[in-house]
Amino acid sequence: MVGTSEILATGAIRLVEEAGHSVVELEGEIDVALRGDAGAALANALERELPVIIDASRVTFADSTGIAFLVQFVTIGHEEGLQVSLRNPPQVVVEVLEMLGVHGMFFDA
Numbered sequence: 001m002v003g004t005s006e007i008l009a010t011g012a013i014r015l016v017e018e019a020g021h022s023v024v025e026l027e028g029e030i031d032v033a034l035r036g037d038a039g040a041a042l043a044n045a046l047e048r049e050l051p052v053i054i055d056a057s058r059v060t061f062a063d064s065t066g067i068a069f070l071v072q073f074v075t076i077g078h079e080e081g082l083q084v085s086l087r088n089p090p091q092v093v094v095e096v097l098e099m100l101g102v103h104g105m106f107f108d109a
Contacts, residue, residue: 026056
């Protein structure tokens with residue numbers, strides 16, 4: 001049984017280091033339970049100083065923490081001079097980005 005202070009992760013965030021770029025793979029539910037994984041992926045990808053692809057094709061849900069991770073990743077990446085792109089986000093993610101008015105950070109208008 002899980003205590004009320006424990007949060008079970010039902011998703012994953014992992015960094016895949018490929019030649020010439022980094023891929024941050026998002027899978028399942030991207031929420032507060034993955035905060036530590038998100039921070040580690042962000043730090044490690046930025047450390048590589050290569051373009052970053054955020055692959056959201058397997059996301060089933062993203063709460064405000066998940067969307068904040070995407071926005072933070074793009075913002076910090078651009079501040080560091082890195083190209084950051086979002087690949088294949090599901091409609092549920094696109095709709096939240098549009099609703100929050102940050103769609104333009106990820107896609108050309």
